[in-house]
Amino acid sequence: MxxxxxxxxxxxxxxxxxxxxxxxxxxxxxxPDPVPTGLIxxxxxxxxxxxxxxxxxxxxxxxxxxxxxxxxxxxxxQRAFHAYIGPALAAAREPSYPEAQxxxxxxxxxxxxxxxxxxxxxxxxxxxxxxxxxxxxLFPAIQNILLACRAVGxxxxxxxxxxxxxxxxxxxxxxxxxCPTCAMLPIGWPRGTYRxxxxxxxxxxxxxxxYQQEV
Amino acid sequence: MxxxxxxxxxxxxxxxxxxxxxxxxxxxxxxPDPVPTGLIxxxxxxxxxxxxxxxxxxxxxxxxxxxxxxxxxxxxxQRAFHAYIGPALAAAREPSYPEAQxxxxxxxxxxxxxxxxxxxxxxxxxxxxxxxxxxxxLFPAIQNILLACRAVGxxxxxxxxxxxxxxxxxxxxxxxxxCPTCAMLPIGWPRGTYRxxxxxxxxxxxxxxxYQQEV
Numbered sequence: 001m002x003x004x005x006x007x008x009x010x011x012x013x014x015x016x017x018x019x020x021x022x023x024x025x026x027x028x029x030x031x032p033d034p035v036p037t038g039l040i041x042x043x044x045x046x047x048x049x050x051x052x053x054x055x056x057x058x059x060x061x062x063x064x065x066x067x068x069x070x071x072x073x074x075x076x077x078q079r080a081f082h083a084y085i086g087p088a089l090a091a092a093r094e095p096s097y098p099e100a101q102x103x104x105x106x107x108x109x110x111x112x113x114x115x116x117x118x119x120x121x122x123x124x125x126x127x128x129x130x131x132x133x134x135x136x137x138l139f140p141a142i143q144n145i146l147l148a149c150r151a152v153g154x155x156x157x158x159x160x161x162x163x164x165x166x167x168x169x170x171x172x173x174x175x176x177x178x179c180p181t182c183a184m185l186p187i188g189w190p191r192g193t194y195r196x197x198x199x200x201x202x203x204x205x206x207x208x209x210x211y212q213q214e215v
Numbered sequence: 216m217x218x219x220x221x222x223x224x225x226x227x228x229x230x231x232x233x234x235x236x237x238x239x240x241x242x243x244x245x246x247p248d249p250v251p252t253g254l255i256x257x258x259x260x261x262x263x264x265x266x267x268x269x270x271x272x273x274x275x276x277x278x279x280x281x282x283x284x285x286x287x288x289x290x291x292x293q294r295a296f297h298a299y300i301g302p303a304l305a306a307a308r309e310p311s312y313p314e315a316q317x318x319x320x321x322x323x324x325x326x327x328x329x330x331x332x333x334x335x336x337x338x339x340x341x342x343x344x345x346x347x348x349x350x351x352x353l354f355p356a357i358q359n360i361l362l363a364c365r366a367v368g369x370x371x372x373x374x375x376x377x378x379x380x381x382x383x384x385x386x387x388x389x390x391x392x393x394c395p396t397c398a399m400l401p402i403g404w405p406r407g408t409y410r411x412x413x414x415x416x417x418x419x420x421x422x423x424x425x426y427q428q429e430v
Contacts, residue, residue, distance in 0.1 A: 013233055017366045020232035021261045021359050037423075045417040046236045050358060051373050054303075055319055057414060061421045069424060088269075104270055125426070136375055136398065139354030140361070143265060144236050147362070151232045158266050160351055174425040183351065199272060202260040206276045208252075209284060211340070211389040 008038035012151030020150050025197035027155030028111035030118045030188030034065070039152060040120060040187070046148035047124075052137035058127040059141045062173050062181075065120055073162070073169070073184075074116035080164045081112035100198045111157065111186060118186035123162075123173060125181045138182050145185060155190025158183055223253035227366030235365050240412035242370030243326035245333045245403030249280070254367060255335060255402070261363035262339075267352035273342040274356045277388050277396075278335055288377070288384070288399075289331035295379045296327035315413045326372065326401060333401035338377075338388060340396045353397050360400060370405025373398055 003011065044061045052058060064070055082089075085108065091097055092105040115121070122145070126138045142158060149156035162169055162184045170180050204214070218226065259276045267273060279285055297304075300323065306312055307320040330336070337360070341353045357373060364371035377384055377399045385395050419429070 013231060015232045016228060017230045017232040017235035017362060018228055018261060021264050021362065024264060026266055041417060041421060044421045046233060048414045048417055048420065049236050049239060049412065051241055051361070053375075055316065055413065057420070059420055060426065062426055063421065063423050066424055101270070135350045136354055136373070139351055140358035140373070143355035143358040146266070146355070147232060147236065158351070158355070160268075174427075176426070179426075197264065198270065199263045202256060202263055205263065205272070205274055206256060206259045206278065208278050209281055211275065211277055211391070211394075 003036045003038065005038060008036060008042055011039070011042070012148070012153065015151040020147055023194045023196055024147055024150040025194060026107065026157035027190040027192050027194070028107045028157050028186070029191040030155050030186065031191060032117045032119060033189050034119045035154065035188060039154065040122070043145050043148040043152065043154065043187070044122070047141035047145040050137060050140035050144050052134065053129070056127070056129070056134070056137070058129070058134040058137055060125045060127070060179060062123040062125065063120055064123065070118065070121055071116045072172070073121055076165050076168070077115050077162055078112050080161050081108070084161060084164065085109070111159075115186060118188050120187040122185040122187055123169070123181045124183045124185065125170070125173070125175055125179050128178050128180070133180065133182055135182060142183055142185065149187060150194055153189070154187050155192065156185050156187045158185060218251045218253065220253060223251060223257055226254070226257070227363070227368065230366040235362055238409045238411055239362055239365040240409060241322065241372035242405040242407050242409070243322045243372050243401070244406040245370050245401065246406060247332045247334060248404050249334045250369065250403060254369065255337070258360050258363040258367065258369065258402070259337070262356035262360040265352060265355035265359050267349065271342070271344070271349070271352070273344070273349040273352055275340045275342070275394060277338040277340065279338065280335055285333065285336055286331045287387070288336055291380050291383070292330050292377055293327050295376050296323070299376060299379065300324070326374075330401060333403050335402040337400040337402055338384070338396045339398045339400065340385070340388070340390055340394050343393045343395070348395065348397055350397060357398055357400065364402060365409055368404070369402055370407065371400050371402045373400060375399075
């Protein structure tokens with residue numbers, strides 16, 4: 001998809017906030033078509049409006065788009081994924097496994113086996129403070145990016161599996177000491193569509209005044 | 216503000232997603248007027264649409280609204296805030312201190328000194344996994360709630376200062392072992408208005424292929 005600057009600026013601006021929140025789900029089946037740089041910039045800019053302690057804005061975004069570099073990540077990611085998910089994968093193939101969870105596992109498997117095809121691997125890193133990652137700022141920024149992808153029609157999902165080889169990735173990305181990656185978002189034009197994901201009722205997790213034993 | 220169920224369902228539905236993201240800022244000066252229960256439920260429901268590993272949905276929300284209970288939190292919060300922010304507060308009163316940061320510190324101070332007036336203190340807790348809080352799910356859920364507050368016109372902000380007396384709060388809220396609070400969102404009708412917050416340019420924190428030394 002070719003988009004001039006004006007088209008990039010307009011794209012997704014009309015999507016409503018609450019409806020967008022309710023219909024943002026992980027889209028892990030992505031087309032290999034490239035994503036315009038202006039659009040990567042637009043969704044990452046949404047990330048910068050997240051809150052951060054003392055407005056320190058610790059986030060740093062690194063968009064990996066070169067084919068050979070994506071393949072480098074994909075090879076390691078696939079290996080880590082299969083090591084991590086192996087047991088769950090066998091269970092998910094049993095007929096008795098809950099269908100919604102099976103779809104979830106199989107979609108994650110598809111992503112792992114086709115990661116090199118995702119046109120953008122967006123790494124989110126962040127400056128640490130007092131030797132701690134500022135996750136309370138980085139994950140709100142990530143959620144803003146996922147919602148912005150929803151708005152402009154890009155498919156995206158949040159993964160943290162690469163952290164099992166995080167030090168290797170951080171060095172490969174040229175990140176300085178004290179600014180590790182915490183997540184990777186594979187982004188591209190989706191094969192699936194946005195819609196309301198499967199969730200428990202809010203009434204199962206909202207309490208007034210005091211937590212009540214769950215039934 | 217009295218709102219029937221239909222009005223709660225309609226409220227904020229027209230706010231655009233991207234513009235909402237860009238104009239969500241911490242609103243810490245809140246009116247004491249109560250927030251309808253249906254609206255607390257509506258913004259928390261937005262939280263449940265965040266992604267979570269294996270769709271485990273570890274979040275639990277506890278809305279503290281009773282006056283005496285809010286005062287219990289406020290007394291401890293104020294003490295923790297002043298212990299934490301004391302040195303920064305003195306610096307922020309110097310004429311040479313950057314104006315945007317000064318406003319930020321003074322707004323946080325106002326919140327700490329008036330916390331008992333906030334009609335809702337929303338605690339966000341989460342089930343741990345492998346002895347770790349699932350922060351990569353809880354903070355996206357929190358960001359969804361902050362954005363939903365923006366949509367319906369409620370003022371909100373993200374605080375973590377209560378974690379300095381977190382064990383005491385968790386016991387007081389009746390939370391079970393393995394499900395600690397990670398954040399508190401004071402929520403109410405705002406005295407201020409939503410607008411674009413002060414942020415660095417995206418071009419200072421977005422990189423392609425490799426991180427580049429910052430200037």
